[in-house]
Amino acid sequence: MNEKGANIDLLFRNGLKDFEVLPPPGVCDSILSAVKIKSRPYIFLRIAALITILLTLSFLTYRWSRELSVGPSSPVIAFNVPVSLPVIYNPIDNPQYLREEKFVPFKNSSDILTVTDDQATIQKEIETTSSPDQIMNILKTKSLFITNNEATDGLSLTPLITSKENPIKINLPDFQYFPENIITKPEKRWSIAAMASPTYYSSFNSGSDALSKQLVASEQPLVSYSGGVAFSYKISKRFSIQSGLYYSSLGQKVDGINSFSGFQKYDYTKGGTNFEVLTTNGTVYANNPDVFLSSDGTNRVLTAYTNDVFDPKKASLQPINNSLDQNFSYLELPVILRYKIVDKMIGINLIGGLSYNLLVNNSVYTTIDGNRYSIGKTEGLNPLTLSSSLGMGMEYNLSGKLSLNLEPTFRYYLNPFSVTTGSFIHPYSFGIFSGVSYKF
Amino acid sequence: MSEIKKIIKGCLAGNRRDQELLYRRHSAKLYAVCLQYSGNEEEARDILQEGFIKIFENLDHYKHEGSFEGWMRRITVNTALEKFRSRHNLYRVDDIDMIQEPDAEPDNQDYAGLEANDLLEIIRELPTKYRMVFNLYAIEGYSHKEISTMVNISEGTSKSNLSRARVILQRRVGSYTGIKKNVANE
Known part of the structure; x- marks a missing residue:
């Protein structure tokens, strides 16, 4: 010994090495509850940060689009304007109507306008004018406004103090366009849409270990779907923000897992699950006591009932299938920005945004003769995932209010469904959403 | 992937089953350490509790280099030292x-x-x-x-x-x- 007292040190070091004392009961629960409480603010902070970013982006986009629309303007002649004339309202009563400077078409001189003011005076003034601007000035000074007059199937000029019982008619000169410095009808800014899509679901796998590769190789995507209701608000001529509620169902088939029924009578263990299956999306716990699971030459099924302990064939268990189906259902809350690239009869939009996906259902089953046979659940799934989406939307306007939509959309899940197995497995999906939207 | 890596990932994802598993596997050894550093069982229990909370909250800092058990032991010992420093003057x-x-x-x-x-x-x-x-x-x-x-x-x-x-x-x-x-x- 080089140091005095080293013997006593060794005695304690060796004697206490690997020494174990069971902690008192209840410590585990208090630890886990404390850990849970501390992790909550982190999630809320992330959500708050995301909402703040989206609101900031929306505000900046709105400001930007406003600046674009207010930019240098020159008189614009409207071509291809529909024959039906716009309805022009009095601005005084309702400030929500937007003020715009533009030309609107008028019918030719044969159109008849109805006024209740002094017909002769107004008619005289209008006939002596030489330009549409001057005519509009007359209308303004007389506090006249133009509105649809269904009774006469045309336009009416009406003073603020109306006297419909005593209408008078005047003729307008034959100008093709009238300048307008008056109030137009409000735009339809809101729309509601019902959309649905079949989706192709798969995942990016960057795990390099043998087990991750083995898991990925044995899994095939199932036909999935997504659908729901979306609301959008037009924040400028080209930008709109969209949210809503979608339900999506995703799934995958796990090959090479043999399932048998009739195991319950051989199972003498109490509680817990007898079989665990490793998948890229978490560990499947078989909570059906009647099912027996084994894998084909891999160690993906974790169980105490290994081949040397229990042989399902000798026990005459009934084979069910050699694959499992994993299914996850999510409620999605998207926040999407849409930018209108083409604004014509067929509109084209660029779509991008984020969605919060809340896990609402998770099941694992296999099929026998077309019927589902429940196996259990996947544990370790993230209850809340965040996905980003990017797409191109086509919009065919059936009328001013109704339109058909077709939106090929790629969605990438920013955090994996589960991190208990594999490494860096990020799911993605591609769907072609179609549906109808209604503007109001 | 080793089993401990799997458990750690599960704990990081907030999987309670994996958290329990981690506790069950290592709590007895760590409790012995706590007893070694404390004067009574109540104090040892406090150290174990605080130590495990720190372990769960700092799992993302564990780089899978070196012994995981050693990493947990160091956290437990540091927790015991913090308690000691807070209760005893120089x-x-x-x-x-x-x-x-x-x-x-x-x-x-x-x-x-x-x-x-x-x-x-x-x-x-x-x-x-x-x-x-x-x-x-x-x-x-x-x-x-x-x-x-x-x-x-x-x-x-x-x-x-x-x-x-x-x-x-x-x-x-x-x-x-x-x-x-x-x-x-x-």
């Missing part, structure tokens, strides 16, 4: 009573028959300041310089505390083995 070399060291150190044979439980009991009977230094030096393998920083004492104090701790332990071990031999003879 003490100086002259605080220590001069205890006469025994002339000869007993050899290993004298220790025969002592079990881990006995050793734990003996070590827990040490005054706190001696127990801390002895544990850090003799069991964990820290140097006096490192201990002086960890416990906030001078290197000289660390050396003196260790020396006193050894003297007390040798006496206790001697009397313990004597008692055990007497019990066995009877």
